[in-house]
Amino acid sequence: MGSGPPVIEPSYTVATVTDKISSVVLTRRTPVGWIIGFSVALLLTMTFLTAVLTLFAAGIGIWGVNVPVAWGFAIINFVWWIGIGHAGTLISAILLLMQQKWRQSINRFAEAMTLFAVLCAAVFPLLHLGRPKFFYWLFPYPSLHGVPPQFRSPLVWDVFAVATYFTVSLLFWYVGLLPDLATFRDCAKRKLAKIVYGVLAMGWRGSAIHWHRYDTAYLLLAGLATPLVVSVHTVVSFDFATSILPGWHTTLFPPYFVAGAIYSGFAMVLVLAIPLRAAYGLEGLITPRHLDNMAKIMLATGLIVDYGYVMEAFFAWYSGNEAERFMMINRMIGPYAPAFWATIACNGLAILALWFPRVRRNVPALFGIALLVLVGMWLERFFIVLTSLHRDFLPSSWGMYYPTIWDWATFAGTIGLFFTLLFLFIRFLPLISMFEVRALVEPKT
Amino acid sequence: MNFPPIYGLLAEFDTSASLLKAARQARAEGYRTMDAFSPMPVEGLSEALGFRHTRLPWIVLAGGLFGAAGGFFLQWYLSVIGYPLNVGGRPYNSWPAFIVVSFELAILAAAFAAVLSMLACNGLPQPYHPLFNVPRFESASRDRFFLCIEAADPSFDPDKTRRFLESLKPHEIFEVPH
Numbered sequence: 001m002g003s004g005p006p007v008i009e010p011s012y013t014v015a016t017v018t019d020k021i022s023s024v025v026l027t028r029r030t031p032v033g034w035i036i037g038f039s040v041a042l043l044l045t046m047t048f049l050t051a052v053l054t055l056f057a058a059g060i061g062i063w064g065v066n067v068p069v070a071w072g073f074a075i076i077n078f079v080w081w082i083g084i085g086h087a088g089t090l091i092s093a094i095l096l097l098m099q100q101k102w103r104q105s106i107n108r109f110a111e112a113m114t115l116f117a118v119l120c121a122a123v124f125p126l127l128h129l130g131r132p133k134f135f136y137w138l139f140p141y142p143s144l145h146g147v148p149p150q151f152r153s154p155l156v157w158d159v160f161a162v163a164t165y166f167t168v169s170l171l172f173w174y175v176g177l178l179p180d181l182a183t184f185r186d187c188a189k190r191k192l193a194k195i196v197y198g199v200l201a202m203g204w205r206g207s208a209i210h211w212h213r214y215d216t217a218y219l220l221l222a223g224l225a226t227p228l229v230v231s232v233h234t235v236v237s238f239d240f241a242t243s244i245l246p247g248w249h250t251t252l253f254p255p256y257f258v259a260g261a262i263y264s265g266f267a268m269v270l271v272l273a274i275p276l277r278a279a280y281g282l283e284g285l286i287t288p289r290h291l292d293n294m295a296k297i298m299l300a301t302g303l304i305v306d307y308g309y310v311m312e313a314f315f316a317w318y319s320g321n322e323a324e325r326f327m328m329i330n331r332m333i334g335p336y337a338p339a340f341w342a343t344i345a346c347n348g349l350a351i352l353a354l355w356f357p358r359v360r361r362n363v364p365a366l367f368g369i370a371l372l373v374l375v376g377m378w379l380e381r382f383f384i385v386l387t388s389l390h391r392d393f394l395p396s397s398w399g400m401y402y403p404t405i406w407d408w409a410t411f412a413g414t415i416g417l418f419f420t421l422l423f424l425f426i427r428f429l430p431l432i433s434m435f436e437v438r439a440l441v442e443p444k445t
Numbered sequence: 446m447n448f449p450p451i452y453g454l455l456a457e458f459d460t461s462a463s464l465l466k467a468a469r470q471a472r473a474e475g476y477r478t479m480d481a482f483s484p485m486p487v488e489g490l491s492e493a494l495g496f497r498h499t500r501l502p503w504i505v506l507a508g509g510l511f512g513a514a515g516g517f518f519l520q521w522y523l524s525v526i527g528y529p530l531n532v533g534g535r536p537y538n539s540w541p542a543f544i545v546v547s548f549e550l551a552i553l554a555a556a557f558a559a560v561l562s563m564l565a566c567n568g569l570p571q572p573y574h575p576l577f578n579v580p581r582f583e584s585a586s587r588d589r590f591f592l593c594i595e596a597a598d599p600s601f602d603p604d605k606t607r608r609f610l611e612s613l614k615p616h617e618i619f620e621v622p623h
Contacts, residue, residue: 014484015588140519148528151520152535152542157549164549168556175560179586183484186583202570205577206585208468208481210567212491216501217563221556224509228552235545438588439485442461 007102007440009284014438017285021432022187024280030427033279038423044416051409052127060130062406069389069401074128076381077411079236080264081121081418082162083257083377085169086229087265088114092172093225096218102293104436105285108180109276109425110269111173116421117268118166120414125158127410154238161235168228172221175214178204179435233261240384246327247388250315256308260377263301263347266294267373272422274367276431285432292360298373299354305380306348323393331387335400339383346376452575452623453479453595454606455582456615461487464590467613468493471594474609478598482576482591501562508558509551516550517543579619593621 012020055062065072088110095103126135138159140149149156181201188194204210237257240248270291277286316328331340350372353359360366391398425431458464461483468481472495481490520543524530529537564570576582576593585591592615594606610618 013588018484018587140523146528148523148530150530150532151524151546152532152539154545157545160546160549164553167553171556171560175563179485183586186586198572202564203572203574204569204586205574205582206482206484207567208483208487208490208494209496210569211483211486212496213499213501213563213566215486216499217505217559220502220505220559224505224552224556224559228549231545231548231552238545435485442485 007287007289008105008437009287012284012437012441014442017437017441018183018187018434020282020285021430021434021437022184024426024431025428026184026188026193031279034423034427038420038427041416041419041423044412045420046416047409048413048417051406051413052123054406055127055410056132060128062404063410064402064404064407065128066399066401068392068397068399069386071128071385071389072401073403073407073411074124075239076378076385077414078121078124078128079257079381079385080378081117081124081414082165082236083233083261083264084268084374085114085117085121085165085265086233086258086261087269088112088117089165089169089172089225089229090262090265091269092176093222093229096222097226101440102290104440105282105432106269106273106290106294107436108173108176108433109272109422109431111169111176112422112425112429112431113265113268113272114169115166115173116418116425117265118162118169119421120418122162122166123414124410125155154235154242157235158239161232165228165232168221168225172225175218175221176433177429178202178214179206180430180433182206183434184430230258233258240388245388245392246321246323247312247316247331247384250312252308252311252315256305256311259301259304259308260380263298263305264374264377266298266301267370267377270294270298270366270370271374274363274370276426280431282432285437288361291363291366292357295354295360295366295369298370299351302347302351302354302373309344309348326391327388330391331383334387334391336383336386336390339379340387343376343379343383346372347380350376451596451603452578452621453593453597453601454603454610455576455579455591455593455619455621456610456613457581457617457619458590458592458613458615461485461490461590463614464592465490465493467592467615470613471592471609475600476594476598476606478595478601480593480595482582482585482593484586484588484590487590499566501559501566504562505555505559508562509555512554513547513551515554516547519550520546575621575623578622581617581619589616 063072063074065074091103091110092107096107126132129135137147138149138156149159178201181197182204184197185194185201188197234254234257237253241250241253243249273286273290273294277283313328316324319325331337350369353365353369359369386401390401456467458467464481464483465487468479468490471479472493477495479494481494483490517540521538521540524539525537581589582591592610594601594610607618
């Protein structure tokens with residue numbers, strides 16, 4: 001496991017780990033902070049429903065999108081949310097395969113974060129369809145209307161990639177929950193809780209032979225999720241890269257997008273983990289070691305993203321292509337330049353502080369940097385989508401995009417939806433994987 | 446049919462190491478129909494009980510191949526036979542474009558194969574099991590370790606097996622009613 005501070009506070013035993021984590025759901029009173037946070041999140045979810053209903057009634061004209069900028073907030077938010085989801089899969093699958101044992105106290109809620117983020121992402125392309133009621137036309141079902149899905153289009157690949165990603169993440173999450181649901185069934189005092197957790201646990205009883213198959217299945221799922229997570233953001237980047245627009249048509253996009261996704265995802269994990277461990281007294285389970293490791297991954301992936309920014313500029317110049325060069329100059333000094341420079345400030349400069357161990361150990365500073373990263377990654381998608389679209393090859397078709405109140409309401413609404421689901425998850429399910437942490441604290445004799 | 450009066454005898458241990466030792470000794474003693482229970486996976490425990498390997502990886506591989514082949518066939522059929530659409534003179538069977546969806550469906554089918562076959566081989570969901578009749582068994586999902594020798598085992602004898610389990614120095618021994 002290497003040197004450095006311990007992964008889990010040494011005073012924990014197999015029994016106290018279980019009690020500590022299950023008490024959050026089963027015995028402790030619902031904290032006031034939970035009620036306030038949940039109420040705010042629910043209010044924002046109502047905003048989301050209002051915005052969506054208005055969209056259904058009035059049509060997509062209530063958003064700021066038009067020719068030439070047909071991809072506005074909807075696509076920016078889609079890419080942002082789905083990127084955030086990637087950290088959960090990275091923690092649960094890739095770090096599992098690499099036997100990084102420190103992952104075991106953060107994987108559960110990171111996986112939940114993945115599910116909810118993918119859900120928030122998935123609503124945007126559907127709303128952006130213009131006629132959302134025909135969304136099922138994207139699936140290849142036997143129909144007579146003569147419009148099959150166009151399998152040569154990255155947008156259809158996206159449907160399959162995102163749907164598979166959500167389904168596999170859900171399976172992975174549920175399989176991981178199974179033994180912990182059995183613990184809840186056995187620890188719960190109230191009859192209703194016993195029944196509900198009992199049904200969900202499917203009669204799990206911790207048999208050695210069951211564990212054997214369980215471990216095999218879990219490892220195989222991790223092996224399947226690893227190429228999947230890389231493929232998902234690659235396919236998302238194909239939506240851009242297979243077009244011929246300046247600034248989008250580049251082979252750099254897949255790795256650049258995947259790194260950006262993991263980078264923003266770890267920022268979100270930090271933004272969630274830091275208040276959670278303080279609110280529920282979980283500092284002994286989510287230790288400074290975890291925060292330090294996550295900050296390091298954030299720094300590493302952030303630097304890959306920065307390399308992407310540099311290469312984009314370099315190739316715009318080196319290609320000698322007039323449209324590419326203009327796009328880059330327009331990005332830096334055009335009407336959307338503030339978004340570009342703010343991105344550089346967040347993703348290029350702010351994260352450099354993470355080189356210093358003192359900053360990585362300073363919890364408020366880490367929280368602040370993670371927030372800046374989330375803002376920076378949103379702005380990055382903002383300038384990627386807008387600068388290429390609003391001024392393309394023909395100056396006669398140039399235009400501007402301004403988000404409307406409904407764009408903002410939908411975006412804020414998905415943040416509400418995300419936190420509503422997250423608050424419900426914290427209240428009703430074990431937010432740390434108990435059986436994996438038990439294996440971690442068990443004395444090896 | 447002559448039903449044995451109990452399901453089996455259940456011995457409780459404090460640590461995974463003592464459970465592992467007990468399982469090995471029980472197997473050496475000739476017991477075969479038994480199972481061990483722990484709150485987390487214990488390395489080597491299923492092997493100590495005589496469980497060698499699982500077919501799960503092969504089922505998952507078959508699932509993945511089925512997903513890939515099925516996914517490709519779906520796209521090929523729709524693009525070549527079902528709804529041929531001429532896009533700028535490109536071939537109907539534009540297979541490189543079909544790779545992505547075939548890959549995603551391979552992962553999807555393999556993941557379903559992994560989860561469903563794990564549950565099916567384990568006989569889950571199983572709402573009732575005789576072990577749940579022992580109130581103490583609830584701690585098998587918290588911090589205790591159990592070994593159950595079932596009455597269905599040919600060498601099971603209520604007194605002899607109990608004496609054998611006592612010799613393993615367990616925390617306690619329980620009779621498991623049906």
